[in-house]
Amino acid sequence: METEEIELADRFEEAVENTTQHIIITDPDGVIVYANAAVEKTTGYPPEEVMGNTPALWGRQMPREVFDNLWHTIKVEKKSFQGELINKRKDGQLYHVFANISPVVDRNGNVKFFIGMETDISKQKEFEKLLLKEKNSLEKMNKFMVDRELRMAELKKENDRLREITEKID
Secondary structure: OOHHHHHHHHHHHHHHHHOOOEEEEEOOOOOEEEEOOHHHHHHOOOHHHHOOOOHHHOOOOOOHHHHHHHHHHHHHOOOOEEEEEEEEOOOOOEEEEEEEEEEEEOOOOOEEEEEEEEEEOHHHHHHHHHHHHHHHHHHHHHHHHHHHHHHHHHHHHHHHHHHHHHHHHO
């Protein structure tokens, strides 16, 4: 390798190791051959513990169809998979990720390896849940207020009707 190529490879390795994005590389069978430091922050498993395992170590929290679709997309269609997944940390805590898994193919179209990147979106999902709860509360309150206003209008009409009757009697 030329010096410039080596420097570029070193920069790339340094960038991958220092990113907050969880990055793994697996062989064509899904066995992890590389994991950056962010994997431990996301999964709770240190890189040396995930090496030689598959992502099922922290995965398999979704219905089987999700993973069948994922594997069909990356292995058969040889296309990237992007989507939200639910995983389980080493301590047993469930968490949400946005995953991007791509096959890397050779000139003949054979899968050489897969690269997977995950971003923990658990905080965003919690926030979405809170927003939905607030939305539901506001909708209930709005319905109550509308119902109250309708009832007040009915009572006003009834009051006006009774006043007219009373005035006729007097």
